[in-house]
Amino acid sequence: MDLILKSLKSKTVQFSIALAVASIVNANLSLLPLSQVGQAFVGCLVAVCIVVLRAVTTMPLSAK
Numbered sequence: 001m002d003l004i005l006k007s008l009k010s011k012t013v014q015f016s017i018a019l020a021v022a023s024i025v026n027a028n029l030s031l032l033p034l035s036q037v038g039q040a041f042v043g044c045l046v047a048v049c050i051v052v053l054r055a056v057t058t059m060p061l062s063a064k
Helices: 002-007 011-029 036-056
Strands: none
Touching: 011 036
């Protein structure tokens, strides 16, 4: 339980949770009907965000 609470302090974990919620909402409501090019762009944007978050990570989850 302690690791879960520490994990929620991580910006990478928070981003992942937000991405999961946005994906579920979009799947059910189709808020963002995107072409294949749009989907590729969003996928690349998410990948860049994850790389940036990983680059600014300074400590493991267990140390938070």
